[in-house]
Amino acid sequence: MSHTLEQFASQCHDFLKNSPGPDGRQKVADALKDILVDQTFIAKYLLPTTGEREMIYQDSELGFCILVHHYLGAKSSDPHDHAHSWAIYGQVHGTTAMRDFEKIEEASADKPGKVKAIRAYALNPGDAHVYNEGDLHAPERKDSTSLIRIEGTDMSKVKRFKYQVV
Ligand SMILES: [Fe+2]
Numbered sequence: 563m564s565h566t567l568e569q570f571a572s573q574c575h576d577f578l579k580n581s582p583g584p585d586g587r588q589k590v591a592d593a594l595k596d597i598l599v600d601q602t603f604i605a606k607y608l609l610p611t612t613g614e615r616e617m618i619y620q621d622s623e624l625g626f627c628i629l630v631h632h633y634l635g636a637k638s639s640d641p642h643d644h645a646h647s648w649a650i651y652g653q654v655h656g657t658t659a660m661r662d663f664e665k666i667e668e669a670s671a672d673k674p675g676k677v678k679a680i681r682a683y684a685l686n687p688g689d690a691h692v693y694n695e696g697d698l699h700a701p702e703r704k705d706s707t708s709l710i711r712i713e714g715t716d717m718s719k720v721k722r723f724k725y726q727v728v
Contacts, residue, residue, distance in 0.1 A: 567607065567619060570597055570628075571621065571628060573593050574626065575624060578590065587650060587692045587694065590692075590712060591690040595690050598687065604654055604708075608630050608708050612708070620716065626713065627715070628712055629710070631707075632706075633703055636703055638700070638703060639701050641661075643698050644720075645721075645723075647715045647720065648692065648697075649711055651709060652690040652710040653689050653708075653709055654687060655707060656687075656703060656705055657685065657704075658703050659684055660700070660702075662698065663679055663680060663699065664677065664678050664698070666678050666728055669724060669725055675723060676725065677726070677727055
């Protein structure tokens with residue numbers, strides 16, 4: 563049976579309310595894996611017209627957001643974390659080549675920090691990965707992709723520091 567956004571959001575709310583740390587987020591990521599392969603859910607929320615970042619739910623009590631992303635063609639990001647917050651990346655279509663980094667030098671408002679790559683792996687359809695506070699990562703997508711992501715808070719409203727790879 564297909565999932566509804568309301569059921570999934572309410573499940574995420576309960577996991578995050580009962581376990582506000584990494585454990586609760588891992589439970590959300592595990593539940594997200596079922597959503598990523600639910601073709602009825604995907605057909606409803608990831609439309610051909612879906613843009614690069616669209617919020618489909620924000621929790622009024624906890625502030626977490628469920629987002630859909632459709633990247634047409636290649637799309638990469640520099641190494642980043644999610645400041646004081648966290649994010650879960652769920653792959654729907656295509657592949658994200660992800661790299662994780664270790665911090666070598668702190669970043670500040672006027673100076674980028676320095677990071678070193680420590681791990682590389684692929685996120686394929688059905689995969690969901692948690693990035694907790696301070697987890698530095700950089701996604702690279704060589705062709706079109708679709709994702710469902712969950713952010714601990716709406717990151718479009720948060721200022722983040724930059725990092726350079728050394
Ligand atoms: Fe990220």
